[in-house]
Amino acid sequence: MNYILFGPPGAGKGTQAKKIVEKYNVVHLSTGDMFREAKKSDEKISALMAAGKLIPDETVVEMVQKRLKKDDVKNGFLLDGFPRTLNQAKALDEMLKKENIKLDAVFFISIPHEEAIKRIAGRRVCGCGASYHIHFLKSKIEGKCDLCGSDLIQRVDDKEETVMERLTVYDNQTKPLIDYYKTAGLIVNIDGAQDEKNVFEQIAATIKNKK
Numbered sequence: 001m002n003y004i005l006f007g008p009p010g011a012g013k014g015t016q017a018k019k020i021v022e023k024y025n026v027v028h029l030s031t032g033d034m035f036r037e038a039k040k041s042d043e044k045i046s047a048l049m050a051a052g053k054l055i056p057d058e059t060v061v062e063m064v065q066k067r068l069k070k071d072d073v074k075n076g077f078l079l080d081g082f083p084r085t086l087n088q089a090k091a092l093d094e095m096l097k098k099e100n101i102k103l104d105a106v107f108f109i110s111i112p113h114e115e116a117i118k119r120i121a122g123r124r125v126c127g128c129g130a131s132y133h134i135h136f137l138k139s140k141i142e143g144k145c146d147l148c149g150s151d152l153i154q155r156v157d158d159k160e161e162t163v164m165e166r167l168t169v170y171d172n173q174t175k176p177l178i179d180y181y182k183t184a185g186l187i188v189n190i191d192g193a194q195d196e197k198n199v200f201e202q203i204a205a206t207i208k209n210k211k
């Protein structure tokens with residue numbers, strides 16, 4: 001079975017991807033992981049990443065294409081972080097057609113913007129590696145680490161302005177994708193604001209129906 005997982009930052013994609021991979025024994029194809037791997041050996045990608053630039057569609061597509069040719073994906077895969085744009089989705093369709101691979105479902109986990117902001121902007125970390133959340137995982141003393149007593153900080157990526165920017169980019173790029181996969185009859189809408197257990201149950205029920 002071959003799936004795509006997508007959703008805005010803060011929707012809990014990482015947690016769900018882990019559960020899907022464990023339960024269904026499919027390969028997790030995360031473009032984030034692929035980039036981190038490629039960064040070590042590919043100078044072009046490493047330079048783009050160091051400059052904080054977006055990796056061009058063709059480079060991403062090429063990387064995914066190479067990965068899809070490996071034997072371990074024959075039992076099924078879960079694509080995570082790709083496709084991110086309509087161009088990438090079309091390129092993916094072409095490569096799947098060539099390899100005679102069929103997509104079974106596109107899980108779209110959605111959450112309201114304010115929920116995404118609350119989840120991400122509430123994260124706090126400590127230099128010792130501990131992490132907290134001002135709503136969901138409070139430290140005993142506000143702003144101080146339970147383990148080492150140091151001041152907790154908010155990562156730049158987690159700041160409200162940054163999250164809002166990421167959400168805007170996400171909206172602009174992915175809205176057309178949702179329509180694209182809706183037309184293809186593949187989209188499965190999942191309410192990511194519910195408990196992560198319920199989110200997974202909904203995904204599992206869809207997979208069961210498709211088998």
Ligand SMILES: [Zn+2]
Nearest residue numbers: 126128145148
């Ligand atoms: Zn600490």
